[in-house]
Amino acid sequence: MALQDSFRGGAEKFRPLLGVIALAVAMTVLRGAYAGLTDLRTDEAYYWTWSKENVLSFLDHPPMVAWFVRFGTAIFGDTSFGARFAGLLAMLVTEALLADIVWRVTRDVRATITAVAMMEASLYFGMLMTKVGPDVPLVLFVTAMAWALVRLAESGNARWWLAAGAFAGLAALSKFTVALLLPAIAAFLLVPAWRGRWLRSPYPWAAAVIAMALFTPVVVWNMQHDWASFRFQAVRATEQHPWMLRTLGEFIGMQFGLVGFVLLPVVLTGVVLTAWRGYRKRDPVAILLSTAVLVPFVYFLWKSLSLRVGDTWPTFIWPFGFAACAINLASMPRDGWSAAFVATSWRWARVAIVCGVAFVVVVIFYYLIAPFNLIGRTDPVGGEAGYRPLIERTEAELQKTGATWIATTDYRTCAMLRFLLHNRVPVVQINERGRYQGFRAPDMSRIAGHVGLYVAREPENNPAIALWKSIPAKREPLEHVDRVWRGVLMDTYAIEKFSGWTPELSPPPDSPLFGWRWLA
Numbered sequence: 001m002a003l004q005d006s007f008r009g010g011a012e013k014f015r016p017l018l019g020v021i022a023l024a025v026a027m028t029v030l031r032g033a034y035a036g037l038t039d040l041r042t043d044e045a046y047y048w049t050w051s052k053e054n055v056l057s058f059l060d061h062p063p064m065v066a067w068f069v070r071f072g073t074a075i076f077g078d079t080s081f082g083a084r085f086a087g088l089l090a091m092l093v094t095e096a097l098l099a100d101i102v103w104r105v106t107r108d109v110r111a112t113i114t115a116v117a118m119m120e121a122s123l124y125f126g127m128l129m130t131k132v133g134p135d136v137p138l139v140l141f142v143t144a145m146a147w148a149l150v151r152l153a154e155s156g157n158a159r160w161w162l163a164a165g166a167f168a169g170l171a172a173l174s175k176f177t178v179a180l181l182l183p184a185i186a187a188f189l190l191v192p193a194w195r196g197r198w199l200r201s202p203y204p205w206a207a208a209v210i211a212m213a214l215f216t217p218v219v220v221w222n223m224q225h226d227w228a229s230f231r232f233q234a235v236r237a238t239e240q241h242p243w244m245l246r247t248l249g250e251f252i253g254m255q256f257g258l259v260g261f262v263l264l265p266v267v268l269t270g271v272v273l274t275a276w277r278g279y280r281k282r283d284p285v286a287i288l289l290s291t292a293v294l295v296p297f298v299y300f301l302w303k304s305l306s307l308r309v310g311d312t313w314p315t316f317i318w319p320f321g322f323a324a325c326a327i328n329l330a331s332m333p334r335d336g337w338s339a340a341f342v343a344t345s346w347r348w349a350r351v352a353i354v355c356g357v358a359f360v361v362v363v364i365f366y367y368l369i370a371p372f373n374l375i376g377r378t379d380p381v382g383g384e385a386g387y388r389p390l391i392e393r394t395e396a397e398l399q400k401t402g403a404t405w406i407a408t409t410d411y412r413t414c415a416m417l418r419f420l421l422h423n424r425v426p427v428v429q430i431n432e433r434g435r436y437q438g439f440r441a442p443d444m445s446r447i448a449g450h451v452g453l454y455v456a457r458e459p460e461n462n463p464a465i466a467l468w469k470s471i472p473a474k475r476e477p478l479e480h481v482d483r484v485w486r487g488v489l490m491d492t493y494a495i496e497k498f499s500g501w502t503p504e505l506s507p508p509p510d511s512p513l514f515g516w517r518w519l520a
Contacts, residue, residue, distance in 0.1 A: 016109060016110065016113050017109060017112075017113060019113070020113040020116050020117055023117060023120055023357070024092070024095060024116065024120060027120050027126055027357075027360070027361075028088060028091070028092065030361065030364050031088055031091070031126075031127065031129070031130045031364070032081070032088060033364075033368060034127065034130055034364050034367065034368060035080060035081045035084035035085070035087070035088060035130045036079070036080060036081035037080075037368060038080065038367060038368070038381070038385070039080055039385060039387065039388075039420075040080050040083060040084075040132065040416075040419060041131070041381065041384040041385075042384045042412035042413075042415060042416055043132075043133065043384075043412070043415075044083060044084075044131060044132035044133070045412075045415035045416045045418070045419040045420075046411055046412065046415035047065050047066060047069055047083075047132050047133065047134075048069050048073075048078070048083050048132065048415065048418075048419055049414075049415050049418055049419070050063070050065070050066035050069070051066045051067075051069035051070040051073060051083075052423075052440075053066070053438070053439050053440060054440075055221065055437075055438035055439065056217040056218070056220055056221040056438075057217055057218045057220075057221035057222070057229060058221075058229065058435075059228055059229050059232055059434060059435050059437070059516065060229065060232065060435070061134045061174075061175055061176070061229070062134070062172065062173045062174060062175065062176070062215075062217075062218045062229075063173060063217065063218070064134065064137040064138075064141075064170065064173045064174040064175075065132065065133060065134040065136070065137060065174065067137075068086035068087070068090070068132075068136065068137055069083050069086070069132055071085070071086050072084065072085030072086045078419070078422060083132050084130050084131070084132055086136070086137075087129050087130050087131065087132065087136045088129075088130060090129060090136050090137065090139065090140040091119075091125060091129040091130075093140060094119070094125075094129075094139055094140050094143045094319060095116050095119055095120075097143045097144055097146075097147045098115050098116060098119060098143060098319055098322060098323055099112050099113075099115060099116050100147060101115075101143075101146060101147050101150050101323050102114075102115045102323055102326045102327055102330075104150055104151070104154050105150065105154075105285055105327050105330075106326070106327055106330040106331070108330040110329075110330070111326040111327060111329055111330035112326070114325075114326045114329065114349055114353070115322045115323050115325075115326035117353045117357070118263060118267070118322040118325065118326070118349075118352070118353060118356070119318075119319065119322055120353075120356075120357055120360070121260055121263055121352065121353045121354075121355070121356025121357045121359075121360065122258065122259050122260050122263060122318060122322075122356060122360075123257065123258045123259075123260070123356075123359065123360055123363060124258045124259060124315050124318055125139075125315075125318070125319075126356070126357070126360035126364075127360055127363060127364055128258070128312070128315070133312060134174050134175040135174075135175060135312045135315040135316060137170070137171075137173075137174040137175075138171055138174040138175040138177070138178060138315070138316045139315060139316050139319060141167050141168075141170040141171035141174055142167075142168075142171045142178060142181060142292075142316050142319075142320075143319045143320075144167040144170075145164050145167035145168050145171060145181075146288065146289070146292070146319075146320060146323070147167075148160050148161075148163040148164035148167055149164050149185075149188060149284075149285075149288055150285055150288075151163075152164065153284045153285050158201055158203040159203070161198075161201075161203035161204050161206065161207040162203065162206060162207055162210060164207055165206065165207025165208060165209070165210035165211045166207075166210050166211070166214065168185075168207070168210075168211040169210055169211035169212070169213065169214025169215055170214060172211060172214065172215040172218070173214060173215060173217070173218065175316075176229075176233050177296075177313060177316065178316070180295060180296040180299060180317075181292055181296070181316075183291055183295045184287075184288055184289075184291035184292035184295060184320075185288070187287050187288070187291045188284050188287055188288040188291075189204060191279065191282055191284075191287050192282045192283070192284045192287065193282060194284070221438075225437050225438075226509065228434060228437070232516065232518075235518050236303075236307065241306040241307055242306065243305045243306055244305070244306060245305075247304050247305065247306070247307060247308050247309070248301075248304045248305050250304070250308060250309075251300065251301065251304035251308075251309045252301075252304075254309075254311055255314065258311065259318060260352055260355065260356040260359070261355065261359075262348070262351055262352040262355050262356065263352040263353070263355075263356045266325065266348050266349055266352045267318070267321040267322060267324075267325045267352075268293075268297075268321070269325075270321070270324055270325025270326075270327075270328040270329065271289075271290050271293045271294060271320075271321050271324045271325060271328075272290075272294075273328045273332075274286045274289060274290040274324040274325075274327060274328045275287075275290035275291070275294060277328070277331065277335060278290055285327075286324070286327070288320075289320045289321075289323050289324040289327070290320075290324050292317060292320040293317045293318070293320050293321045293324065296314065296316075296317045297314065297317060300313060300314050311380070325349070329342075329345055329346060329349060332345060367381055367382075370486075371486065372486055372487075373485060373486035373487060373488045376488055377488060377489070377490055379485070379488075382485040382486060382488070382490070383485075383490055384412075385485045385490075386483045386484050386485040386490060387416050387420055387483065388420070389481060389482075389483070389484075390455070390481045390483060390493050391417070391420045391421060393479055393481045393495060394406065394417070394421075394453060394455055394495060395421070397453055397478055397479065397495050398425065398453060401451060401453065401478070401497055402451060403450070403451045403452050403453045403497065403498075404425070404426075404446045404447070404450045404451065404452065405425060405426040405427070405428065405442070405446055405447045405450060405452040405453075406421075406425055406426070406427045406428070406452060406453050406454075406455055407428055407429075407430045407452050407453070407454045407455070407473075407498050407503065408427065408428070408429050408430070408454070408455055408456055409429065409430060409431050409432075409454075409456050409460050409467065410429070410456060410457060410460060411429055411432060411435055413455060413456060413457060413493075414427055414428070414429040417455060426442035426443055426446050426447055427442075428442060428447065428503050428505070430471065430503040430513065431467055431471075431512070431513050432513075432514075432515065432516045432517070433504070433505060433506065433507055433511075433513055433514050434509070434514045434515060434516050435516055436505070441505055442505075444502075447502060447503070448502045449502065451497065451498070451499045452497075452498040452499070453478075453495055453496065453497065453498055454473075454475055454494070454495070454496040454497075454498040455493060455494070455495055455496075456493065456494055457491050457492070457493050457494075458480070458491075458492045458493065458494050460494075461475070461494040461496060463475075466512075467512060470511070470512045470513055471501060471513075472500070472501055473498055473499065473500050473501035474497075474498075474499050474500040474501075475496045475497065475498055476496060476497040476499075477494065477496050478495045478496055478497055479494075479495040480492055480493070480494055480495075481493045481494075481495060
């Protein structure tokens with residue numbers, strides 16, 4: 001009888017753990033269906049084009065996203081699922097790291113599964129970790145960096161600094177916004193009582209050297225190309241605009257939608273309490289996690305007063321927030337909070353998770369099987385879908401006109417044409433050539449002296465646009481193609497016969513065909 005009771009008790013103890021594993025498996029299957037059954041969005045196709053190149057870095061971002069895409073397509077081919085496969089794996093590894101962080105700090109199963117469940121309950125991760133983008137590897141590697149620093153705080157073994165430096169370097173190879181975590185790392189090093197020990201130790205400095213060494217490809221590429229990507233991204237940080245409440249409202253609303261309508265206030269409350277406890281007690285892990293959320297969040301909030309903050313920019317901070325919130329829930333009884341307040345806090349966390357997971361599931365099914373468009377032209381996924389008819393009409397015109405190549409004036413259109421045509425036809429963006437520095441040249445024997453097609457979203461084909469003064473090509477209108485998603489007109493594209501001019505793939509930097517559109 002005692003053995004039976006013991007077995008029953010063990011089963012009860014591990015039932016929540018099995019539940020969160022089942023949740024992660026089920027959500028992974030849903031993400032896999034989304035990854036395989038929906039076409040790439042335009043930026044995703046753009047990153048897919050990067051994966052076909054052998055360059056050190058790129059104008060928009062460091063190269064890690066291209067390596068992730070290349071890994072997946074090497075296994076599953078040039079398909080939507082192949083391009084997104086690495087994101088499916090990154091989500092699972094990130095959840096495992098997050099669980100280990102919370103477990104090592106709390107030794108509390110309930111807090112551990114809460115952190116993982118929060119990640120599944122956030123649209124940022126429950127769905128969008130499937131999206132091809134630099135934020136996917138960034139999330140993975142900054143979480144791994146935090147995991148290494150937690151292992152350092154737990155064990156005191158200085159060699160964990162080296163692992164943290166390596167993960168920081170990989171994060172820097174993913175996206176430049178990793179720099180916003182520097183205050184958290186500095187606080188982790190300098191605020192606790194151990195600062196004297198670590199400042200005298202060679203290990204933190206060696207970690208910094210490792211991180212910078214891994215970042216070297218990006219630095220070398222920029223040295224070779226007039227610091228192009230640094231200047232490209234610095235515009236967002238330095239450009240001044242009048243204050244606009246609209247962009248502030250967009251940012252706040254976006255965080256409620258992408259983190260969770262209930263989950264966002266729950267997590268921010270946990271982060272603030274973790275910061276209060278961490279800085280008061282000089283607890284290194286609490287300081288690291290809370291500062292990694294609060295400093296970037298306040299920065300993005302400030303920028304949103306004058307600039308539209310991109311939907312993915314804050315993605316990387318929220319795994320720190322989930323960990324901080326879960327650790328705070330486990331720590332509240334020890335901090336002297338009343339039993340009623342602790343119980344209420346756990347209840348709100350459960351409500352946030354249930355509502356969040358339900359919302360993520362509904363959104364995924366909406367994009368997979370729903371026949372209607374609830375958002376209209378502003379739909380973030382549908383707004384970049386429906387390219388198949390354009391591809392079919394383009395292929396038909398290639399046959400009718402004898403054209404052997406395609407010209408575009410937008411990198412998104414260029415990327416979608418390349419992906420959906422499977423590179424069967426050379427596709428060249430004839431302007432903004434600075435985006436393609438170091439890229440392999442297309443087959444010029446099919447371009448020079450040959451008739452092409454110009455494919456562009458209207459009104460980019462308007463002859464009054466200044467760009468066309470630099471392009472003495474002859475253009476003859478052929479067709480107009482509507483891009484429609486679930487009955488809603490998203491865009492209209494022009495297909496034109498294009499002749500009498502051969503594009504210059506490497507124009508000088510002062511050419512109007514070289515420069516790119518600024519981000520702010």
